[in-house]
Amino acid sequence: MQLLSAKPWFRRRRAGLGWRPVTWQGWLVTAVAGGLVVAVLAVMRASSARIPIAVLILALYAIVALLTGGARGQDHVQPVADRSGSAAVAPSVSGGSRAPASPAPRPPSAPSTSAAPVLVVEHLTKAFDERIAVDDVSFSVAPGEVFGFLGPNGAGKTTTVRVLATLIAPTSGSALVAGIPLDPANGVAIRQRIAVMPENPGLYNRLSVAENLEFFAGLYGLRHPEARISRVLEAVNLVARANDPCGSLSKGLRQRVGLARALLNDPAIVFLDEPTSGLDPVATREVHGLIDGLRGHGVTVFLTTHRLEEAEQLCDRVAILSTSLRTIGRPDELRDRLFTKMLLVRTVAPLRAPERVFAGLPGVERWRTDESAGYELTVSDPRVAAPAVTRALVAEGADVLTLTEARHSLEDVYLELMSDDVETRR
Amino acid sequence: MTLFRIWAVVRKELRDYRRNRFTITTTAVMPIVFLVAPLVTLLRIPASLSSTAVQKEVGATSLLLLVVPAVIPPIIAAYSVIGERDQGTLEPLLTTPVRREELLLGKAAAAFAPAVTVAYAIYFVFLVVIHFGATAAVRSAVFQGPQLTAQVLFTPLIALWAIWVGIAMSVRARDVRVAQQLATLGSLPAVGFIALISFQVITPTVALAVGLALALLVVDIAAWRVVSQMFDRERLITGSRARHPDRAPH
Numbered sequence: 001m002q003l004l005s006a007k008p009w010f011r012r013r014r015a016g017l018g019w020r021p022v023t024w025q026g027w028l029v030t031a032v033a034g035g036l037v038v039a040v041l042a043v044m045r046a047s048s049a050r051i052p053i054a055v056l057i058l059a060l061y062a063i064v065a066l067l068t069g070g071a072r073g074q075d076h077v078q079p080v081a082d083r084s085g086s087a088a089v090a091p092s093v094s095g096g097s098r099a100p101a102s103p104a105p106r107p108p109s110a111p112s113t114s115a116a117p118v119l120v121v122e123h124l125t126k127a128f129d130e131r132i133a134v135d136d137v138s139f140s141v142a143p144g145e146v147f148g149f150l151g152p153n154g155a156g157k158t159t160t161v162r163v164l165a166t167l168i169a170p171t172s173g174s175a176l177v178a179g180i181p182l183d184p185a186n187g188v189a190i191r192q193r194i195a196v197m198p199e200n201p202g203l204y205n206r207l208s209v210a211e212n213l214e215f216f217a218g219l220y221g222l223r224h225p226e227a228r229i230s231r232v233l234e235a236v237n238l239v240a241r242a243n244d245p246c247g248s249l250s251k252g253l254r255q256r257v258g259l260a261r262a263l264l265n266d267p268a269i270v271f272l273d274e275p276t277s278g279l280d281p282v283a284t285r286e287v288h289g290l291i292d293g294l295r296g297h298g299v300t301v302f303l304t305t306h307r308l309e310e311a312e313q314l315c316d317r318v319a320i321l322s323t324s325l326r327t328i329g330r331p332d333e334l335r336d337r338l339f340t341k342m343l344l345v346r347t348v349a350p351l352r353a354p355e356r357v358f359a360g361l362p363g364v365e366r367w368r369t370d371e372s373a374g375y376e377l378t379v380s381d382p383r384v385a386a387p388a389v390t391r392a393l394v395a396e397g398a399d400v401l402t403l404t405e406a407r408h409s410l411e412d413v414y415l416e417l418m419s420d421d422v423e424t425r426r
Numbered sequence: 427m428t429l430f431r432i433w434a435v436v437r438k439e440l441r442d443y444r445r446n447r448f449t450i451t452t453t454a455v456m457p458i459v460f461l462v463a464p465l466v467t468l469l470r471i472p473a474s475l476s477s478t479a480v481q482k483e484v485g486a487t488s489l490l491l492l493v494v495p496a497v498i499p500p501i502i503a504a505y506s507v508i509g510e511r512d513q514g515t516l517e518p519l520l521t522t523p524v525r526r527e528e529l530l531l532g533k534a535a536a537a538f539a540p541a542v543t544v545a546y547a548i549y550f551v552f553l554v555v556i557h558f559g560a561t562a563a564v565r566s567a568v569f570q571g572p573q574l575t576a577q578v579l580f581t582p583l584i585a586l587w588a589i590w591v592g593i594a595m596s597v598r599a600r601d602v603r604v605a606q607q608l609a610t611l612g613s614l615p616a617v618g619f620i621a622l623i624s625f626q627v628i629t630p631t632v633a634l635a636v637g638l639a640l641a642l643l644v645v646d647i648a649a650w651r652v653v654s655q656m657f658d659r660e661r662l663i664t665g666s667r668a669r670h671p672d673r674a675p676h
Contacts, residue, residue, distance in 0.1 A: 128664065165521045168660040188523045196521040202514040206445040207438070218434025219522040261518070 116179070118143045118268055118300045119164070124173035126159050133159040135324040136173070141269070141302060141317075146295050148315030149304040150414060155321045157304040158199070161271045164302075165196045178268035192220065195267035199274040201258025205247030209238060209257050212246055213264060220265040232260040236290060252283025259290050269300045276310060288314060312410040326417045334413045341382055342406035343389060345375040348399035357396050361388045376406075427531075431524050435532025436539070443502065443540065452501050453540055457494050457548045464490055465555055468568070473561045484567035491549050491577065495585035496616040499541040500609035503592025506533040507662070508605045517663060526657040530650070534589045541585045549577055576635040583642035588613040590649035597656050600665075 117140040126134040134156040141147045151157050162168045164177050166187040175182040178193035203212050210229060217225030233239045236256040241249065246257060255275060262270050272291065276284040291314050294301050305311055311318050312331050319328040327334060343364075350373045351357055358367045358377060363385030367377045379385035382405045393400050443449045464487035471483060510516040519529070556568045567573075591612035592605070599605035622628045 162663060167517070167520055167663050188525060191521055192523040194521070196518065198514075198517045198521075200514040202516070202518040204438070204442060204515060205513065206442050211438075211441060215434055215438040216518075216522060218437070219431055219519075219524045221428065221430060221523070223430070258518075 115143045117141055117176075118145075118178060119147075119302065120176040121160075121164070122174050124160065124163065124175060125171045126156070126163055126168070127171045132323060134163070134321075137321065137325045138173075139319050139325065139328055141300060143268075143300055144295070144298040145316045146291065146301040146303060146314055148311035148318035149302060149321060150306060150308065150311055150318055150410075151304075151321035152306060152418065156323050157306075157321060158273055160321070161196065161273050161302070161304060165194060165271060166190050192265065193268045194271065195262035195265060195269075196271040197255075197258045197262045197273065197275060199277050201254050201261075203246035203249075203254055203257055206245060208243050208245055209233070209249070209260075210242040212257065213261055216261050217264050222264070225264070228264060232263045235263060235293070236260045250283070252279055252286060255279065255283065255287055256290070259287070263294075263299075267299070269302055270294065271302045271304075273304050274306070275303070276305070276307060284310075308409070308411040308414050318410065320414060320417050322418065327413075331410045331413070334410070335408045339408045339412065339416075341379050343377040343379055343382060343385060344402070344404050344406050345377065345389065345393070346401040346403075347373045347375075347393070348401060349373055351375075351396065351398055357392045357398070358389070361385065361392055363388060373401075427525060427528055431528045432532040432535065435524070435529055436536045439506075439533060439536030440539070443536070449502055449505075453498050453544055456497055457544050460491060460494050461548050461552060463487075465552065468556060468564050469559050471561060471564050473563065475563065477563055477567075480563045480567050484564060484570075484573070491545070491552060492580050492584060494548055495541050495545040495581045496588050496613050497610070498544060499537045499585045499588040500592035500595075500613045501606055502537040502541070503533065503589045504596045504599075504605040504609035505602055506537065506593055507596040507657075508599050508602050509596070511662065512602055520659050520663065526659070527650075527654050530593060530654055530657060533593060534586070534650070537589045537592070538582070538585055541589075542582050545581045545585065549581070572631050572635060575632050579635055579639040580642070583639055583646060584616045586646040587616055587642060587649065590646065590653050594649070594653045594656060597653065597662070 119141040121140065122138050124134060124137045125132065137156075137160065149157050149160065159168070163170045164175060164182065166177075166182065166184075169184070170182070177190045180186050180190050180193065182190065204215070207215070210233070213229045213232065214225060217228060222228055229242075230239070233242055236259050238253065238256055238260060241253065246254065249257065259272075259275070262272070275291070276287050279287065288310065291301060291303065295314075303311070303315060315331070317328065317330050318334070320326040320334075327337070329337065350369075354367070354369060354375060358364055358375070363379045363381050365378045365380055367375055369375050377385065377389065386403065386405070390400075390403060393403075467483065467487050471480060475483075507516070510519060553568065556565060560568070588609070592609035595605040595608040595612060599608060628634070
C-alpha cells in the first residue's frame, strides 16, 4: 500500500517558499519590482514621509513573490491504494449486479450494420506545420459497435480522436459525428452528443468523486443530476467511494470515475483513448468488463489502443492506423485476408505415405511435412477439409495426436502490416 | 451562452479554492497586511494635527486598501487555465459542450467573488475600527464622499482587470508560476494608478471616481472579449496554433 508519508520527515521535500526567478519572466518581474521600489522612494522624498506605503508595497511584492515561488510544489495529492480492497471485483453497467471479472467472448455480430453509421470519416487529414499526423483516413462506425483504432505510438490515434471531438481542427477532409457534420459551428452540438475519456482521466483531485461528476453534469446542462450520478456510479461500482476525494483513488478507480463521467450525458459515441494504459492486470480486466458492459447497452465505443489482445477481445471491428489507414475489418476477416488457412496434424509416428493420405482431399490445396510426424496443410475451408483429413488419417490407421486449425492472432496481422512500414522506412 | 454552465464552473472553482492551501493562504495573509498598516498609521494620528495633514494621511492610507482587489485575483486567476492543463483536466473539460466564453466567465466570476468579498470585508473592518478608535478628525476624513465612492466603485473594477490579466497569462503561459508572475506584473498598472491617487498626484473627487470607474468598466469588457479570442483550444491542447483558424472549433 502506497502511503502519503512513505518518506521519513527529514527526507521529505517541502514546498519551498523561496522564490527563484528561474525564467526570463521572473527576472522581468524582479526588475519591475525593483523599479517600483525606487519610484516609491523617490515619491517619498518628494512628499511627506510615507513609510507605511513603502513598507506595504514592498510587503506586497515580497508576499506575492514568495507565494508564487512556492506554488509549484503545493497540494499535490498522491494517489493511495484502493482502501476498499475491492479491486478484484469487476463492475457491471447494469446496475447493482456484477459482471464476470473478464468479458465473455464476443458474439459474432453484435452491432447493427444496417442502421445509419453513427460516425463517418472521409479523407480526414491533420497536419501540424510540416508534420502530417493523420493522412487521408476514411472509415465509418455503426451504432452499438465497439470499434478498435489500433496503431503504434505516434500513429495518429489520439489526434484523430481530438479532431472528431472538435478539440482541434482538421486540415482537410470531413466527418459526421453522431450524425452532425464536423464543423466549427457544430462544436457544441457534437460535444453534447459524445463523451471522451482521454488516456489520463483528468479528475479534480481536491473534489470528491460525486463533485467531479456533478461539475461535468452541469457542463452537459443536466439540471437535476443526482439520479444520473447515482446510476453511473452504480454502473462502475463506485457508489461506496462517491464522497472520497479523487486524489485518494488508485489509478484503476480513477479510470472507473472517468468512465462514469463518460456515461453522464448518455452519449451516442464514447471515445476511449488508451483506457487501460498503465493499469495493472486486475484493473485492466475491470475496465474491459466495463467496456463490454457498454456494448451490452448498445453504446457505440471508439476505442484507441495499442494493446492487441484488448482489441481482439473487445472490438467488433478494428482499423489499423500508421498515420494513414492500413486496414480495417473484423479481426477474423483481417486474419483471413492476410494469412492462408492451415490445418496442423501431428501423429505418433510419421505417416508411411503422406502423399497418398492428403493428396486429392476436398479443401486441401497443398501440404508439407516438418520431417518428423508433423504436417501443415494449406486449406481453402477448414470446415470442409478437417473432417476429410480426419477420415483419411483413420483410414490410413494413423495414431493421431492432434488436428488443429492454425490460428493467427490480431497481433500477427498487426505485425505483418507494421513490418511493411518498417521495411518502407528502411 | 447559458448561465447554468457558468454557474457549474463557478461552483466547481469555489469548491476547489476552498481546499487549496495556496489560495487560502494568499487570500488570508495579504489582506491582513493591508489592513493593519493603514490602521496603525491612522490610529496614531494625534488630535492636534491640522485637518489638511489628516486629510493627506487618510487619502494616502485608506486608498491602499484598493491594492487588495488588485493583488489577490491575479494569483487565483493565473492558475485557472494553466492549472487545468497541469492537472490533466483541461482536455476532458474542453470535450464538454461548454463554450470558451462560458468557461472564462465562470472562472473570472469564481476569482472575483472571494477577492471582492475579502476586499469589502477588509474595508468594513477598517471603517469599524476607525469609527470606534480614531480621532474625530480622522473619522470625518475617512467617512467622506470621494473616499467611499472610490472604494466601492473601484474595488470590483480593479479586481476584474486583474482577473482578466491573470486569465490571459494563464491561457498563454506554459507554467503556473510563470503565469502568476506575469499576472502580478500585469496588475501593476492598477497598483500604480492607486499609488498616484494615494500620493495625491490625482485628487480624488466623486466625479473623477465615477468617470474612472466607467472607463475601467469598458476596459474590463474589452479584456473579456480579448481573452476569449486568445483562448485557442488547439493551442491549449497541442501547443501549436490551428493552421486553419476558420475551421477551428469554438
